[in-house]
Amino acid sequence: MTPDEYVEAVLDLVERIPPGRVMSYGAVADALAERSGRASARLVGSIMARHGGGVPWHRVVNSAGRLPPGHEVEARARLRAEGCPLRPSGVDMAAAWSPEEGM
């Protein structure tokens, strides 16, 4: 799998996250590990930072539910509009979603 295809796979998976639900970078990396053979939360993070413009990036948070630095206000607004459970620190990880659940 080429790095380019890996990016596509990440974006594709992010697009499948239902509204009001979220996924951690680590969860995305882990879910793609089976298909791509490589998994790295940092890698997913950098991919979102660079190519996340076309997908609901606000549904991807870190393992603590923290929102991406510099986009916290934006993400909060969008998540709130989708009915995602929000906490003062970020999102409620009870809203965590997994590909298995969504099929």
Next chain:
DNA sequence: GGGGTGACCCAGT
């Protein structure tokens, strides 16, 4: 080619 950096994560202190 070598080294620093980052929208990360986990374990230990």
Next chain:
DNA sequence: TACTGGGCCACCC
């Protein structure tokens, strides 16, 4: 509860 250190892997200088 907060901070630190190590591991991770692609990108940029």
